[in-house]
Amino acid sequence: MTVLHLLVGTTSGNTEFLADTVSEKLNQQGIETELHYEPEFEKLPSDQPWLIFLASHGAGDYADSMLDFYDEINDPQSPDLAGLNYAVVAVGESCYDTFCEAGRHCDKRLQELGGTQITDRLEIDMLEDDPEEKTLNWLPAIADAVKAL
Numbered sequence: 293m294t295v296l297h298l299l300v301g302t303t304s305g306n307t308e309f310l311a312d313t314v315s316e317k318l319n320q321q322g323i324e325t326e327l328h329y330e331p332e333f334e335k336l337p338s339d340q341p342w343l344i345f346l347a348s349h350g351a352g353d354y355a356d357s358m359l360d361f362y363d364e365i366n367d368p369q370s371p372d373l374a375g376l377n378y379a380v381v382a383v384g385e386s387c388y389d390t391f392c393e394a395g396r397h398c399d400k401r402l403q404e405l406g407g408t409q410i411t412d413r414l415e416i417d418m419l420e421d422d423p424e425e426k427t428l429n430w431l432p433a434i435a436d437a438v439k440a441l
């Protein structure tokens with residue numbers, strides 16, 4: 293049974309709200325999900341797909357709840373993630389030069405570790421987009437990809 297693991301990278305809660313909304317919608321479509329509000333790398337199963345919701349803070353840094361995760365995936369000893377299927381929802385604001393930099397970095401790093409991106413990264417600009425509408429429009433892509441695994 294496939295379970296989609298939703299990793300939440302938030303500092304002030306916007307991204308958590310989005311992840312909760314997506315989780316509910318996916319459940320309604322028969323996709324089982326597990327939410328990780330403070331993702332612990334060693335407890336995440338890499339044989340199950342991950343959907344990472346990650347806000348940028350600082351100057352393109354990872355949001356607070358995924359700072360430990362950042363350290364883990366950048367450790368020189370970080371494990372081979374071959375077999376991992378994942379997708380990224382990057383959250384940010386276009387007024388920053390480092391727009392969505394954390395989500396972009398995470399996407400690139402998981403690929404370097406051997407992961408496979410199962411659908412294109414979604415980038416949400418909190419200044420211009422309706423985050424919920426944009427995410428829900430993107431949802432069929434991730435739902436189809438997970439069902440096809």
Ligand SMILES: Cc1cc2nc3c(=O)[nH]c(=O)nc-3n(C[C@H](O)[C@H](O)[C@H](O)COP(=O)(O)O)c2cc1C
Nearest residue numbers: 302303304305306307347348350352384385391392
């Ligand atoms: C101090 C601070 C720094 C930020 N830095 C960035 C940034 O470098 N790049 C970006 O795209 N957005 C940046 N943002 C915008 C946040 O990503 C945006 O407000 C987002 O909604 C925060 O999500 P959260 O509530 O889940 O933490 C920053 C926001 C704050 C308050």
